[in-house]
Amino acid sequence: MNRLDENPFGEPMLDNPFADPAVQQAARSAANAQNTLEDYNPFEGGDKKPQTETSVNVGLSAAPPSVQSAPNNFEPTITNSGHHISTAELQRRQEELERKAAELDRREQQLQANSTRLNNWPPLPQACCFQPCFYQDINVDIPSEFQRIVRNLYYVWMLYTLTMCANVIGGVILMIHKSEFAAFGLAVLYAFLFTPASYLCWFRPAYKAFRSDSSFNFMVFFFVFFFQMLLTIFQTIGIPGSGYCGFITAIMQFDSTASGIFVGLLILIIALSFGACAAGDLMMLTKIHSIYRSTGASFAKAQAEFTTGFMQNRHVRETAASAFSSAMNPSNNRY
Numbered sequence: 001m002n003r004l005d006e007n008p009f010g011e012p013m014l015d016n017p018f019a020d021p022a023v024q025q026a027a028r029s030a031a032n033a034q035n036t037l038e039d040y041n042p043f044e045g046g047d048k049k050p051q052t053e054t055s056v057n058v059g060l061s062a063a064p065p066s067v068q069s070a071p072n073n074f075e076p077t078i079t080n081s082g083h084h085i086s087t088a089e090l091q092r093r094q095e096e097l098e099r100k101a102a103e104l105d106r107r108e109q110q111l112q113a114n115s116t117r118l119n120n121w122p123p124l125p126q127a128c129c130f131q132p133c134f135y136q137d138i139n140v141d142i143p144s145e146f147q148r149i150v151r152n153l154y155y156v157w158m159l160y161t162l163t164m165c166a167n168v169i170g171g172v173i174l175m176i177h178k179s180e181f182a183a184f185g186l187a188v189l190y191a192f193l194f195t196p197a198s199y200l201c202w203f204r205p206a207y208k209a210f211r212s213d214s215s216f217n218f219m220v221f222f223f224v225f226f227f228q229m230l231l232t233i234f235q236t237i238g239i240p241g242s243g244y245c246g247f248i249t250a251i252m253q254f255d256s257t258a259s260g261i262f263v264g265l266l267i268l269i270i271a272l273s274f275g276a277c278a279a280g281d282l283m284m285l286t287k288i289h290s291i292y293r294s295t296g297a298s299f300a301k302a303q304a305e306f307t308t309g310f311m312q313n314r315h316v317r318e319t320a321a322s323a324f325s326s327a328m329n330p331s332n333n334r335y
Contacts, residue, residue: 102144109140134204141211149287150210156280157203160232163273164191167235170245170270177253177263186243194231202228206288218292222285229281236274238267245270 119132142150171187174180202225209217238246245267253264 099144106140106144136207141207143210146210146291149284149291150207153203153206153284153288156277156284157198159273159280160198160277161195163270163277164195166270166273167191167243167245170267171243173263173266174245174249174253177259182241183243183245183249187245190243198228213295218288222289222292225281225285229278229285232274232278232281236271236278238271238274244274246274247271 117135119135121132121134121136124130124132138147138150138154168184168187168191171180171184175184202221205217205220205224208214209221234242235244236246238244238249240249240252247268250264250267250271253260253267255261
């Protein structure tokens with residue numbers, strides 16, 4: 001028969017390739033493996049594993065040794081060191097780090113300012129014949145945790161200075177009202193004497209004590225400031241003829257006249273100012289003493305600082321060396 005006469009839509013005359021027994025065996029193996037994997041539940045017990053044909057097992061045997069040796073019920077283990085850090089602890093550590101960073105920044109600014117710092121206290125104009133004698137900057141010299149108390153101590157000194165100036169005005173009033181010239185003269189003397197002495201003798205040692213954590217300066221401050229508090233209490237009392245416008249002097253000015261009542265009220269305001277200074281002295285003395293005790297300072301440490309500073313003084317060392325050389329020079333020996 002001619003090939004042109006064959007039906008083009010009939011079955012092909014070639015052999016069926018899927019009729020090969022090897023191909024059919026491979027297809028059955030793949031189907032069985034697929035059915036087994038579909039029936040496998042990974043959340044069931046670990047003893048139940050999918051059973052596949054040999055061809056599939058051969059393919060799985062090529063996995064890395066680490067995968068084959070892994071246990072069936074593998075659970076990640078989290079190591080617990082026993083230290084539980086709370087939120088408050090983390091916040092405390094963060095605040096401590098910030099405080100140390102601020103302290104380092106302040107130290108750096110202080111070192112930079114030391115090379116070019118100029119005296120700025122008292123704040124006098126440049127045209128004045130007197131020039132500043134000290135350098136004072138609480139934000140630079142004093143650590144951040146002590147800046148507030150040093151600033152409050154400076155405010156107490158300013159209040160005392162203003163009160164001494166008001167005492168001079170009270171002396172003028174008493175001189176005009178009662179012709180008490182001695183009260184006015186003593187008030188002027190005390191103002192010129194105690195105002196700079198209070199800054200030099202107790203505020204400046206406290207400033208240097210907080211600046212360099214000096215136990216010696218703390219001791220000087222406590223010793224002088226205690227007597228400063230007693231003096232302020234005496235000024236608040238205001239014994240007549242002492243030169244202080246205290247409560248007793250104010251009460252003595254009250255009489256039946258209008259001028260006496262007016263003068264008595266003015267002197268009473270000055271006495272209240274002295275009382276406020278005494279209260280501020282007591283409060284600052286107590287607070288600074290508590291800070292001093294919390295730092296672990298002691299009198300022995302103050303003595304050690306004084307000895308070290310005394311021996312490091314250039315003039316002291318030169319004097320000691322000169323005395324030693326004179327003692328060892330045989331020409332100065334009379335015998």
